[in-house]
Amino acid sequence: MKFKPGLPEGNVNVSHNSPGKEFLLLFAGITAILLSAYLILGLFIDVAVNYISPELEAKVFKTMSYGSGEHQIENSDKQQAMQILVNKLQQCTDLPYPLQVNLVESETPNAFAFPGGKIVVFSSLLDSVQSENGLAFVLAHELSHFQNRDHLRGMGRSIVFTALMSAVTGAGSDLTRLVAPVANFSQAQYSQHRETMADEQALAIINCYYGHVGGATEFFETIAPLAGNKNHTSAVSHYFSSHPEAERRIANLKKLADEHNMPRNKTAPLNATLSANTAE
């Protein structure tokens, strides 16, 4: 056998396709699968929350409380004053079960609906509102979340999201980082939609309780300048945010109030117990 030098023509050991195209195709496929799984499971959750009675909810979440005990201000005058306000506001809703106000020491002005019938209020919220009407609107907003069972929907969706991500890609992998923004986007859009609904119902609640909607936008007007600075850093960030922008909420509330001829009368000041917070 004679040796004849030569090299093979072409390379059969590598695929001659475009990696960019392959990437886009696979990425689109995975995103579509995960997104549809997420949306379908989300719909299941919407159905399932109707079958979770308040009693069951209270039972399941009895042992859960927000944050660690040391930040919680228990049995304070402020908490009781808010509890009275919530009880009065509740008469304007058809919520059949008792709600409990939890006051938590925090510098972030915020409040949210926590499963098990708890409204968690951060202490600096009291500094962000000037009148009782302003506070009542925020509390009414949380009442609306309970009425719509958004607290369960939100929690259910988070669980589905986390479970999907870790089941499919392994928690914290690079693939999760790739797909997560898409799911976050859809979650944010859903959440913003629920928030707007809760705003609208809260408006109806305080209109029922006070006979006017003065002070409804107070809280948003306080936080709008703070949030505004943050939003300027990224033009797209509000698409990924769980709440609509404060300015848009204010505009929406004003529009709704005008449409339904809800008057905006003079607001009632916070009572002494609640406003004492500012002096501290």
Place this chain on the structure above:
Amino acid sequence: MDQLIIFALLLSLGYFFGRSAEKRHYASIQQREQDFINMPTTAGKYVLGENTTVTKSHLVTGSVVISVDYFKRILASLRSFFGGNVRSYETLVDRARREAVLRMKESCPDADQIINIRLETSSIYKGQGKQIGSVEVLAYGTAVYLAP
């Protein structure tokens, strides 16, 4: 959001740098293969040709470690979701194999032949999921020098 930007940056960095590095590497491989075309390299045990009088022989090795870029790794992890050929790694091992053989040849430019060639592949960072993987290819054989 910031995470997404960092991710996109890493991805495009991997894509463009990885691509240009691969292109340059292939050009160099093809050139050097052409240069060494007249040195027979076989996996057989025996010297090729009529003249089989060996005056000298010794072990020659050539090894190379090539890392996969970020883009290729993500592409492979996407691929592992659906199954099929992991095409993004094909060029990686192909380049490593050819480079290792070339380095082995370059270690003995005066040899007449290299016989009994073997190739070994091992992956570095094996089992450490979060690391960027690399592949090592070792080529070894016997360089023989024939009587003139």
